Each structure stands twice: as structure tokens, then as C-alpha cells.
Amino acid sequence: MKTFESLAELAACVGQEVAVSDWIEITQERVNLFAASTGDHQWIHVDVERAKAGPFGAPIAHGFLTLSLLPAFFDSALDIRGARMGVNYGLNRVRFPSPVPVGSRLRGRMTLQLAEPIEREGLQLTWSVVVEREGGDKPACVAESMARLYP
Known part of the structure; x- marks a missing residue:
């Protein structure tokens, strides 16, 4: 885990890979719970037997499940002591270049592209x-994620 004492210390890392998260296993239970919470019950995710005969040979995680893990990746990789509060501000670009078969392990690599001052001394x-x-040869997801942090 990478620790920053202040927002300014983090802002100095623009252009750098800042952290790599812990691995998270994608279980069938996690996929089923995501399907239940979003209403997306497509067979390629939740019907194990049918998915085995499908195009990927196994059930795969929803792309949005993979995307929804971004906060967990950040949480396991960064400790920003100078931030009292953070909020998700949105996404600029998201792609899912390769499927995530159930049983896979995922992790996030975070590169800080931009750090801009905002109101209330935030960033x-x-x-x-x-x-x-x-073990994959292509990323499961590539995203540009925006967050706002406040001291």
C-alpha cells in the first residue's frame, strides 16, 4: 500500500504509476450477487452449465462488475491521510478488452494523469x-476514473 500524508504529496505524482492493488478473486457467488443487485441475469454470467457451452467456455463476470471493483482496488492500494473525504466524480473512458472468466483474479494499476485544485481546498x-x-494477455478493463478528495 502506498501512503500519502497530504493531497499535495499525491498531486506531485502526476504522470506516474502510483500504485498496484491487491488481487480480487471473481467467484460465481460474486457474479450472482452482482446480477441480483443490478437485474442483469444474462446466461453468460449466471447459468454455469449453459455458459460452459458458450463462446468463452465458462461463465464470465459482467463488465460493469469489473468496473465496480475500482473503489476496492484504490482502497487496497492507496492510503491518503490528508484526505478527510473522497467522492467518485465519474468516468471519461471505459473499455472491456477481454472477458473475465469466473475464477479469475483481477488487480488494478493506477496512474495519476491529472490533479487539479477545486473548491474547499480539494483536489x-x-x-x-x-x-x-x-495470466491474461490483455486487460480486462481500461478506464479513466475521476475522483474528488477533500482535506
Whole structure:
């Protein structure tokens, strides 16, 4: 875990890969719970037997499930002691270059692209996040994620 004592210390890292998260396993239970919470019950995710005969040979995680792990990746990789509060500000670009079969492990690589001062002495951060699948040759997800931090 990378620790920053202040927002200014973090802002000095623009242009650098700042952190790599812990691995998160994608279980069928996690996929099923995501399907239940979003209403997306497409068979390629939740019907194990049918998915085995499908195009990927196994059930795969929803792309949005993979994307929804970004906060967990950040949480395991960064400790920003100078931030009292942070909020998700949005996404600029998201792609899912390769599927995530159930049983895969994912982690995030975070590169700080931009750090801009905002109201209340805050900082708006733009991150490039590459979600890697262990043993995969292409990323599972590539996203530009924005967050706002406040001291």
C-alpha cells in the first residue's frame, strides 16, 4: 500500500504509476450477487452449465462488475491521510478488452494523469486504471476514473 500524508504529496505524482492493488478473486457467488443487485441475469454470467457451452467456455463476470471493483482496488492500494473525504466524480473512458472468466483474479494499476485544485481546498484527480487478469494477455478493463478528495 502506498501512503500519502497530504493531497499535495499525491498531486506531485502526476504522470506516474502510483500504485498496484491487491488481487480480487471473481467467484460465481460474486457474479450472482452482482446480477441480483443490478437485474442483469444474462446466461453468460449466471447459468454455469449453459455458459460452459458458450463462446468463452465458462461463465464470465459482467463488465460493469469489473468496473465496480475500482473503489476496492484504490482502497487496497492507496492510503491518503490528508484526505478527510473522497467522492467518485465519474468516468471519461471505459473499455472491456477481454472477458473475465469466473475464477479469475483481477488487480488494478493506477496512474495519476491529472490533479487539479477545486473548491474547499480539494483536489480533482484523473486516473488511468488498467484492470489486469492474472495470466491474461490483455486487460480486462481500461478506464479513466475521476475522483474528488477533500482535506
